[in-house]
Amino acid sequence: MNSATPLISLRGVTKRYGSGAAELMALKGIDLDIQAGEFVAISGPSGSGKSTVMNILGCLDTPSSGQYLFKGAHVEALSRDQRARLRRQYLGFVFQGFNLLARTSAQENVELPLLYRGDSASVRRVAATVALQSVGLGGWESHTPSELSGGQQQRVAIARAIVTQPDVVLADEPTGNLDTQRSHEIMGLLMALNRDHGITVLMVTHEPDMAAYARRMVMFVDGRIARDEINLHPATAAPPSLSPNEST
Template identity: 65%
Template sequence: MQQQKEPIISLSGVVKSYGSGEATTYALRGVDLEIKQGEFVAIMGPSGSGKSTAMNIIGCLDNFSSGEYTFGGVDVGELSLNQKTLLRRNYIGFVFQGFNLLSKTTAIENVELPLLYRGFPAHERSELAMKALRSVGLEHVSHHTPGQLSGGQQQRVAIARAIVTDPFILLADEPTGNLDTVKGKEIMDLLSAFNKEKGLTIVMVTHENEMAAYASRIIRFRDGKIDNSLHVEKN
C-alpha cells in the first residue's frame, strides 16, 4: 500500500442497515465521502445521525451493508476479517473519548502495545514508545500509571499510542469529550500540530463547534446522510 494523491479514504453509496423487511433500520443511507491525504476533517451531527457509524466503518470496526469503501486504493469490502484486522493494526491510529488505557500498565507500556502486536523487539518498542511520548511532551511521566496522570495527560498518552506506528490516518472519536475546555484545547493544539507539521491525516468525530474549528473541513451528518460539507478558512 503506497501513499498517493488519490483520496486515502473513499466511500461511495455506503449503506449500513440493520434487520430486514419492514423492520429494516438504516444508520447510513448512501454516503459519498472522500478524504485526501493530509486533511484534517471534523465529522459532526446530532445523536443518531450516522457520524459514529461512518467513523467505525472507516476504521474497519464495523461492516457496511452495501456500497464501496476503498482505503489507499484497496477495496475494503473485498478483504477478509483477518485482512481488515491487519489494515487496522498497520495503517490506522485510534484515539477515543475514554482514553482506553490499561490501568495497571505504565504510560510507556501502554504506548508500546501496538508495537507489541506487530512483533517489534523489546528494545525497539521502548525506543519508539519513548519517542512518541516525547512528541506529546510526556517523556518525564513514562513510568507513571494512568491513575497517576491527569485526564489531559492520559489523552496525550493515548495519542502517543495512536501515532507510535506512524499510521496513514488517525481516527479521533470525541477526543476532548472527557476534558475541560483548557485541556481540550491543549489536545486540539497537539492534534493540529501533528496535522500541519507531520502531514498526518486526521478524521475526528466531535459535537463541539469550538473543537471542530481546528479542522480544515467540517462534514455534517443528519439522518444517515451527509447534510453538507464546509471548508473552514484559516488565516
C-alpha cells in the first residue's frame, strides 16, 4: 500500500450486540486502511462481520469502540444528522435487492438522492440523465423497474449510487440476485467506474469469482481480518451489453 493518508481508516473498531449471556461481538478490534481509488472486496462466511463493517463504513451503524476516520474526520464522534450528511455528500450505495421504488421511473429513482440533498428539479434531471447514460441506459429513463431486467435494474441502482458523484461506492452483494452473465457485466461496470472515474469501490460479496475482480481482497472470519492481500491479477470482464433486448 502507498503511504498517502488513507481515505478511510478504522482503528481498534469493535461492535457489540446484546449484553450479558446474550452478548455477541460481531467485530473484535478491526484495523483497516483504505486509500482513495481502491477497489476492495470484503468477503467471509456468514457471521464473519463483513456486513457489520460495511454498515459502519457506510455510516449506517456506529462502532461500540474504536475510531473510524473518513478524510481525517472522526465519524464515530458525529451525531446522527452529521453522519447522514456525510452519507449524502460522499457515499453511494448499491444493494443486492436493487431497492428501487416500484412505481417510479428509472429517471425518478436515480434523482432520489439529489432530491434528499435539496437540488433543484433541473439539476436533478440533468444529473440523472448523465448517470443513466454512463451505465448504458440512455433512452430508458421513463421505464419502471417492472419493465427492466434484473441486470438493468441493478444498473439503475448503480446510476443512483453515482449520481451525487460520491467518493465511495459501497456495494453489498451487488450480483447476488443476478445470473452469471449479468453478474459479470455488473462487475465490469463497477471496474470501469473505479478505473475511469476514480471512485473508490468497497464491495461485500460471498462469491469468490466476483471478489476476484477487486484489486484488494480482505477476508473476515469470526469478527477479525483473517487475510488482507493485493490481487495481482484481477479478473476482467467484457464491456456490458447495452442492447435494449437484454433478457430477464
